[in-house]
Amino acid sequence: MQDGSKIAVLSIGTTGNPAAKAVKMAKEQGIDILHYNMRFLKPLDYNALEEVCKKCTSIITIEDGSIIGGLYSSVCEYIASNNFNIYVKGLGIPDRFIEQGTVAELHAECGIDTNSIYRTIADVSQRT
Numbered sequence: 001m002q003d004g005s006k007i008a009v010l011s012i013g014t015t016g017n018p019a020a021k022a023v024k025m026a027k028e029q030g031i032d033i034l035h036y037n038m039r040f041l042k043p044l045d046y047n048a049l050e051e052v053c054k055k056c057t058s059i060i061t062i063e064d065g066s067i068i069g070g071l072y073s074s075v076c077e078y079i080a081s082n083n084f085n086i087y088v089k090g091l092g093i094p095d096r097f098i099e100q101g102t103v104a105e106l107h108a109e110c111g112i113d114t115n116s117i118y119r120t121i122a123d124v125s126q127r128t
Contacts, residue, residue, distance in 0.1 A: 006032040007124055008056040010049075012041060012071050015062040015091075015112050022117035031125045044074050053079065058087040058124050062112055067092035089124055091117065 007026075011019035016037045023035040034055070036048055052059060059079075061072040072090030079086055091111045098106060107113040111120065 006056060007034070007058045007060065007121065008052040009033065009035045009060045009062060009117075009121065010038050010052065010071060010075065011035065011062040012038045013064040015064050015117075018107070018112065018114040019062050019117055021114045022121055025114075025118045026121045026125070029122070031121060033121065033125075038071060041071055041074060044078065046078065049075065049078055050082075053082070053084045053086055056086065058089070058127060060089045060091065060117075060120055060124055062117060063090075063092040064107075064112060065093055066095065068095050087124070087127060089120060091120060 009019050009023055020035060023033055026033050034052075036052065038045060038048070059075060061067070061075050063071045067073065067090040070092060072088070072092060076088055079088060093110055098109065101109070104113065108116060111117070
């Protein structure tokens with residue numbers, strides 16, 4: 001975990017390393033951000049999520065699986081159930097067929113490579 005206050009990046013699975021690199025790039029550009037590596041989805045770490053919701057105005061979830069029924073969905077459900085007013089952006093495998101390619105190509109197509117994650121962080125930072 002890295003401390004920050006405006007934006008939280010919650011990553012799970014193999015997205016942890018590219019997320020950490022993107023967060024480092026964002027910090028170098030002066031973006032106020034923190035990073036949590038969510039080690040497991042079930043059960044969700046509600047203590048960490050509550051801490052994030054109290055500290056941040058925006059959350060970016062990053063996962064190497066479907067965002068439907070994954071980390072993004074779980075975070076949105078928690079936020080709605082607890083009446084937090086937080087912007088959430090989900091990065092992961094979209095609900096559509098993905099073309100064949102190398103892992104790096106597919107990660108870039110789905111927006112979960114380091115550069116795509118950094119661009120999303122920069123875009124979200126403009127909202128806060």
